[in-house]
Amino acid sequence: MEKYTVGLIRVLTIQDEELLNRHGKIIEKAFPELKVISKCIENQPKGIYDEKTEEEAKPKILRLVKEFENEGVDAIIISCAADPAVDEAKSLVSIPVIGAGSAASALALSYGRKIGVLNLTEETPKVIKDVLGNNLIAEAHPTGVTNTLDLMTEWGREEAIRAAKRLKEKGAEVIVLGCTGMSTIMIAPILENEVGIPVIDPVIAAGAVALHSLKRLDAWRGNE
Incomplete structure:
Protein backbone atom coordinates (compact mmCIF):
# COMPACT_ATOMS: atom_id res chain seq x y z
CA MET A 1 0.00 0.00 0.00
CA GLU A 2 1.41 3.35 -1.02
CA LYS A 3 1.47 5.77 1.91
CA TYR A 4 1.02 9.52 2.01
CA THR A 5 3.46 11.46 4.18
CA VAL A 6 1.99 14.00 6.56
CA GLY A 7 3.96 16.56 8.53
CA LEU A 8 2.45 17.13 11.97
CA ILE A 9 3.22 20.22 14.05
CA ARG A 10 2.95 20.12 17.84
CA VAL A 11 2.46 23.61 19.25
CA LEU A 12 4.40 23.05 22.44
CA THR A 13 8.06 22.26 22.95
CA ILE A 14 8.47 18.54 23.70
CA GLN A 15 11.80 16.88 24.53
CA ASP A 16 10.37 13.38 24.98
CA GLU A 17 10.44 11.58 21.63
CA GLU A 18 7.55 9.24 22.46
CA LEU A 19 5.34 12.14 23.55
CA LEU A 20 6.32 14.19 20.48
CA ASN A 21 5.21 11.36 18.19
CA ARG A 22 2.06 10.36 20.08
CA HIS A 23 -0.44 12.29 17.94
CA GLY A 24 1.22 10.94 14.82
CA LYS A 25 0.98 7.37 16.12
CA ILE A 26 -2.74 7.88 16.88
CA ILE A 27 -3.30 9.02 13.28
CA GLU A 28 -1.21 6.20 11.79
CA LYS A 29 -3.18 3.62 13.78
CA ALA A 30 -6.52 5.07 12.62
CA PHE A 31 -5.37 5.61 9.02
CA PRO A 32 -2.67 3.12 7.91
CA GLU A 33 -2.34 4.94 4.58
CA LEU A 34 -0.75 7.90 6.38
CA LYS A 35 2.87 8.09 7.53
CA VAL A 36 3.30 10.95 10.01
CA ILE A 37 6.46 12.90 10.77
CA SER A 38 6.18 15.12 13.86
CA LYS A 39 8.01 18.32 14.78
CA CYS A 40 7.42 20.83 17.56
CA ILE A 41 7.91 24.57 17.89
CA GLU A 42 10.81 25.81 20.03
CA ASN A 43 10.87 27.69 23.34
CA GLN A 44 7.21 27.16 24.27
CA PRO A 45 7.22 24.41 26.94
CA LYS A 46 3.68 25.38 28.02
CA GLY A 47 2.44 25.60 24.43
CA ILE A 48 -0.36 28.00 23.49
CA TYR A 49 -2.70 29.11 26.26
CA ASP A 50 -3.63 32.72 25.44
CA GLU A 51 -3.50 35.31 22.63
CA LYS A 52 0.06 36.36 23.46
CA THR A 53 1.47 32.83 23.30
CA GLU A 54 -0.49 32.17 20.10
CA GLU A 55 1.07 35.23 18.44
CA GLU A 56 4.51 34.11 19.63
CA ALA A 57 3.91 30.66 18.19
CA LYS A 58 2.68 31.70 14.75
CA PRO A 59 6.05 32.53 13.09
CA LYS A 60 7.52 29.33 14.58
CA ILE A 61 4.64 27.28 13.17
CA LEU A 62 5.00 28.90 9.75
CA ARG A 63 8.74 28.13 9.70
CA LEU A 64 7.96 24.45 10.29
CA VAL A 65 5.22 24.55 7.63
CA LYS A 66 7.75 25.81 5.08
CA GLU A 67 10.32 23.27 6.29
CA PHE A 68 7.84 20.43 5.84
CA GLU A 69 6.92 21.60 2.34
CA ASN A 70 10.59 21.72 1.39
CA GLU A 71 10.99 18.16 2.69
CA GLY A 72 8.26 17.02 0.30
CA VAL A 73 5.42 16.00 2.62
CA ASP A 74 1.99 15.57 1.02
CA ALA A 75 -0.01 17.47 3.67
CA ILE A 76 0.47 19.26 6.99
CA ILE A 77 -1.54 18.98 10.22
CA ILE A 78 -1.32 21.67 12.90
CA SER A 79 -2.22 19.61 15.95
CA CYS A 80 -3.99 22.22 18.05
CA ALA A 81 -7.72 22.79 18.47
CA ALA A 82 -7.26 26.56 18.14
CA ASP A 83 -5.90 26.20 14.55
CA PRO A 84 -3.03 28.65 15.15
CA ALA A 85 -1.50 30.03 11.91
CA VAL A 86 -3.60 27.66 9.77
CA ASP A 87 -5.01 30.42 7.53
CA GLU A 88 -1.56 31.96 7.07
CA ALA A 89 -0.05 28.54 6.32
CA LYS A 90 -2.65 27.80 3.65
CA SER A 91 -1.61 30.90 1.73
CA LEU A 92 2.09 30.12 2.25
CA VAL A 93 2.27 26.59 0.78
CA SER A 94 0.60 24.70 -2.04
CA ILE A 95 -0.18 21.48 -0.14
CA PRO A 96 -3.20 20.85 2.15
CA VAL A 97 -2.90 22.34 5.66
CA ILE A 98 -5.34 21.03 8.24
CA GLY A 99 -6.12 22.44 11.68
CA ALA A 100 -7.38 20.02 14.33
CA GLY A 101 -10.10 22.38 15.61
CA VAL A 203 -6.33 14.59 16.20
CA ILE A 204 -8.19 11.71 14.52
CA ALA A 205 -10.47 14.23 12.80
CA ALA A 206 -7.41 16.03 11.41
CA GLY A 207 -6.09 12.72 10.09
CA ALA A 208 -9.44 11.98 8.45
CA VAL A 209 -9.50 15.36 6.71
CA ALA A 210 -5.85 14.99 5.63
CA LEU A 211 -6.54 11.59 4.08
CA HIS A 212 -9.69 12.86 2.37
CA SER A 213 -7.79 15.86 0.97
CA LEU A 214 -5.06 13.64 -0.47
CA LYS A 215 -7.47 11.03 -1.85
CA ARG A 216 -9.49 13.80 -3.46
CA LEU A 217 -6.42 15.25 -5.15
CA ASP A 218 -5.42 11.77 -6.37
CA ALA A 219 -8.90 11.13 -7.75
CA TRP A 220 -8.76 14.37 -9.70
CA ARG A 221 -5.42 13.37 -11.10
CA GLY A 222 -6.79 9.95 -12.03
CA ASN A 223 -4.69 8.06 -9.51
CA GLU A 224 -7.46 6.30 -7.63
Whole structure:
Protein backbone atom coordinates (compact mmCIF):
# COMPACT_ATOMS: atom_id res chain seq x y z
CA MET A 1 0.00 0.00 0.00
CA GLU A 2 1.41 3.35 -1.02
CA LYS A 3 1.47 5.77 1.91
CA TYR A 4 1.02 9.52 2.01
CA THR A 5 3.46 11.46 4.18
CA VAL A 6 1.99 14.00 6.56
CA GLY A 7 3.96 16.56 8.53
CA LEU A 8 2.45 17.13 11.97
CA ILE A 9 3.22 20.22 14.05
CA ARG A 10 2.95 20.12 17.84
CA VAL A 11 2.46 23.61 19.25
CA LEU A 12 4.40 23.05 22.44
CA THR A 13 8.06 22.26 22.95
CA ILE A 14 8.47 18.54 23.70
CA GLN A 15 11.80 16.88 24.53
CA ASP A 16 10.37 13.38 24.98
CA GLU A 17 10.44 11.58 21.63
CA GLU A 18 7.55 9.24 22.46
CA LEU A 19 5.34 12.14 23.55
CA LEU A 20 6.32 14.19 20.48
CA ASN A 21 5.21 11.36 18.19
CA ARG A 22 2.06 10.36 20.08
CA HIS A 23 -0.44 12.29 17.94
CA GLY A 24 1.22 10.94 14.82
CA LYS A 25 0.98 7.37 16.12
CA ILE A 26 -2.74 7.88 16.88
CA ILE A 27 -3.30 9.02 13.28
CA GLU A 28 -1.21 6.20 11.79
CA LYS A 29 -3.18 3.62 13.78
CA ALA A 30 -6.52 5.07 12.62
CA PHE A 31 -5.37 5.61 9.02
CA PRO A 32 -2.67 3.12 7.91
CA GLU A 33 -2.34 4.94 4.58
CA LEU A 34 -0.75 7.90 6.38
CA LYS A 35 2.87 8.09 7.53
CA VAL A 36 3.30 10.95 10.01
CA ILE A 37 6.46 12.90 10.77
CA SER A 38 6.18 15.12 13.86
CA LYS A 39 8.01 18.32 14.78
CA CYS A 40 7.42 20.83 17.56
CA ILE A 41 7.91 24.57 17.89
CA GLU A 42 10.81 25.81 20.03
CA ASN A 43 10.87 27.69 23.34
CA GLN A 44 7.21 27.16 24.27
CA PRO A 45 7.22 24.41 26.94
CA LYS A 46 3.68 25.38 28.02
CA GLY A 47 2.44 25.60 24.43
CA ILE A 48 -0.36 28.00 23.49
CA TYR A 49 -2.70 29.11 26.26
CA ASP A 50 -3.63 32.72 25.44
CA GLU A 51 -3.50 35.31 22.63
CA LYS A 52 0.06 36.36 23.46
CA THR A 53 1.47 32.83 23.30
CA GLU A 54 -0.49 32.17 20.10
CA GLU A 55 1.07 35.23 18.44
CA GLU A 56 4.51 34.11 19.63
CA ALA A 57 3.91 30.66 18.19
CA LYS A 58 2.68 31.70 14.75
CA PRO A 59 6.05 32.53 13.09
CA LYS A 60 7.52 29.33 14.58
CA ILE A 61 4.64 27.28 13.17
CA LEU A 62 5.00 28.90 9.75
CA ARG A 63 8.74 28.13 9.70
CA LEU A 64 7.96 24.45 10.29
CA VAL A 65 5.22 24.55 7.63
CA LYS A 66 7.75 25.81 5.08
CA GLU A 67 10.32 23.27 6.29
CA PHE A 68 7.84 20.43 5.84
CA GLU A 69 6.92 21.60 2.34
CA ASN A 70 10.59 21.72 1.39
CA GLU A 71 10.99 18.16 2.69
CA GLY A 72 8.26 17.02 0.30
CA VAL A 73 5.42 16.00 2.62
CA ASP A 74 1.99 15.57 1.02
CA ALA A 75 -0.01 17.47 3.67
CA ILE A 76 0.47 19.26 6.99
CA ILE A 77 -1.54 18.98 10.22
CA ILE A 78 -1.32 21.67 12.90
CA SER A 79 -2.22 19.61 15.95
CA CYS A 80 -3.99 22.22 18.05
CA ALA A 81 -7.72 22.79 18.47
CA ALA A 82 -7.26 26.56 18.14
CA ASP A 83 -5.90 26.20 14.55
CA PRO A 84 -3.03 28.65 15.15
CA ALA A 85 -1.50 30.03 11.91
CA VAL A 86 -3.60 27.66 9.77
CA ASP A 87 -5.01 30.42 7.53
CA GLU A 88 -1.56 31.96 7.07
CA ALA A 89 -0.05 28.54 6.32
CA LYS A 90 -2.65 27.80 3.65
CA SER A 91 -1.61 30.90 1.73
CA LEU A 92 2.09 30.12 2.25
CA VAL A 93 2.27 26.59 0.78
CA SER A 94 0.60 24.70 -2.04
CA ILE A 95 -0.18 21.48 -0.14
CA PRO A 96 -3.20 20.85 2.15
CA VAL A 97 -2.90 22.34 5.66
CA ILE A 98 -5.34 21.03 8.24
CA GLY A 99 -6.12 22.44 11.68
CA ALA A 100 -7.38 20.02 14.33
CA GLY A 101 -10.10 22.38 15.61
CA SER A 102 -11.84 23.07 12.31
CA ALA A 103 -11.46 19.39 11.30
CA ALA A 104 -13.18 18.19 14.50
CA SER A 105 -15.95 20.80 14.18
CA ALA A 106 -16.68 19.98 10.55
CA LEU A 107 -16.73 16.26 11.27
CA ALA A 108 -19.06 16.77 14.25
CA LEU A 109 -21.63 18.43 11.98
CA SER A 110 -21.82 15.24 9.93
CA TYR A 111 -22.97 13.41 13.08
CA GLY A 112 -25.58 15.89 14.30
CA ARG A 113 -26.66 19.49 14.53
CA LYS A 114 -26.61 19.95 18.32
CA ILE A 115 -22.97 20.07 19.32
CA GLY A 116 -21.40 20.31 22.77
CA VAL A 117 -17.73 21.17 23.27
CA LEU A 118 -15.71 19.67 26.10
CA ASN A 119 -12.76 21.91 26.88
CA LEU A 120 -9.83 21.22 29.16
CA THR A 121 -9.94 24.44 31.19
CA GLU A 122 -10.24 27.51 29.00
CA GLU A 123 -13.16 28.53 26.84
CA THR A 124 -13.96 27.00 23.46
CA PRO A 125 -11.39 27.94 20.77
CA LYS A 126 -12.66 30.65 18.43
CA VAL A 127 -12.25 28.52 15.29
CA ILE A 128 -14.54 25.84 16.75
CA LYS A 129 -17.16 28.46 17.61
CA ASP A 130 -16.89 29.93 14.10
CA VAL A 131 -17.34 26.58 12.34
CA LEU A 132 -20.17 25.36 14.57
CA GLY A 133 -22.04 28.67 14.74
CA ASN A 134 -25.56 28.22 16.10
CA ASN A 135 -25.03 24.45 16.23
CA LEU A 136 -22.86 24.96 19.32
CA ILE A 137 -25.42 24.57 22.08
CA ALA A 138 -23.32 23.80 25.17
CA GLU A 139 -19.78 24.09 26.55
CA ALA A 140 -18.25 22.46 29.61
CA HIS A 141 -14.95 21.53 31.23
CA PRO A 142 -13.99 19.08 33.98
CA THR A 143 -14.20 20.72 37.41
CA GLY A 144 -10.79 21.20 39.05
CA VAL A 145 -8.79 20.01 36.05
CA THR A 146 -5.93 22.31 35.05
CA ASN A 147 -3.96 20.16 32.56
CA THR A 148 -3.97 16.81 30.76
CA LEU A 149 -1.98 15.19 33.59
CA ASP A 150 -5.04 15.72 35.79
CA LEU A 151 -7.12 13.78 33.26
CA MET A 152 -4.79 10.80 33.70
CA THR A 153 -5.88 10.49 37.33
CA GLU A 154 -8.97 8.59 38.41
CA TRP A 155 -10.68 11.76 39.71
CA GLY A 156 -9.75 13.70 36.57
CA ARG A 157 -11.34 11.08 34.32
CA GLU A 158 -14.44 11.05 36.52
CA GLU A 159 -14.73 14.85 36.24
CA ALA A 160 -14.35 14.63 32.44
CA ILE A 161 -17.14 12.04 32.32
CA ARG A 162 -19.36 14.26 34.50
CA ALA A 163 -18.69 17.25 32.24
CA ALA A 164 -19.52 15.20 29.14
CA LYS A 165 -22.76 14.05 30.78
CA ARG A 166 -23.64 17.69 31.48
CA LEU A 167 -23.28 18.43 27.77
CA LYS A 168 -25.64 15.58 26.93
CA GLU A 169 -28.14 16.80 29.53
CA LYS A 170 -28.08 20.22 27.83
CA GLY A 171 -29.16 18.54 24.58
CA ALA A 172 -25.86 17.81 22.83
CA GLU A 173 -26.08 14.99 20.28
CA VAL A 174 -22.34 15.07 19.57
CA ILE A 175 -19.34 16.15 21.65
CA VAL A 176 -16.21 17.80 20.25
CA LEU A 177 -13.04 17.67 22.34
CA GLY A 178 -11.79 21.27 22.43
CA CYS A 179 -8.18 20.41 23.26
CA THR A 180 -5.73 18.04 21.55
CA GLY A 181 -4.27 17.28 24.98
CA MET A 182 -7.35 15.09 25.43
CA SER A 183 -6.32 13.20 22.30
CA THR A 184 -2.91 12.50 23.84
CA ILE A 185 -4.53 10.32 26.51
CA MET A 186 -7.22 8.90 24.17
CA ILE A 187 -10.13 9.91 26.39
CA ALA A 188 -12.72 10.00 23.55
CA PRO A 189 -13.61 6.26 23.60
CA ILE A 190 -13.96 6.35 27.42
CA LEU A 191 -16.36 9.30 27.23
CA GLU A 192 -18.30 7.82 24.32
CA ASN A 193 -18.75 4.57 26.23
CA GLU A 194 -19.91 6.38 29.38
CA VAL A 195 -22.13 9.03 27.78
CA GLY A 196 -23.52 7.14 24.78
CA ILE A 197 -23.14 9.81 22.07
CA PRO A 198 -20.37 10.33 19.48
CA VAL A 199 -17.22 12.06 20.78
CA ILE A 200 -15.02 13.64 18.11
CA ASP A 201 -11.28 13.46 18.74
CA PRO A 202 -9.55 16.46 17.07
CA VAL A 203 -6.33 14.59 16.20
CA ILE A 204 -8.19 11.71 14.52
CA ALA A 205 -10.47 14.23 12.80
CA ALA A 206 -7.41 16.03 11.41
CA GLY A 207 -6.09 12.72 10.09
CA ALA A 208 -9.44 11.98 8.45
CA VAL A 209 -9.50 15.36 6.71
CA ALA A 210 -5.85 14.99 5.63
CA LEU A 211 -6.54 11.59 4.08
CA HIS A 212 -9.69 12.86 2.37
CA SER A 213 -7.79 15.86 0.97
CA LEU A 214 -5.06 13.64 -0.47
CA LYS A 215 -7.47 11.03 -1.85
CA ARG A 216 -9.49 13.80 -3.46
CA LEU A 217 -6.42 15.25 -5.15
CA ASP A 218 -5.42 11.77 -6.37
CA ALA A 219 -8.90 11.13 -7.75
CA TRP A 220 -8.76 14.37 -9.70
CA ARG A 221 -5.42 13.37 -11.10
CA GLY A 222 -6.79 9.95 -12.03
CA ASN A 223 -4.69 8.06 -9.51
CA GLU A 224 -7.46 6.30 -7.63
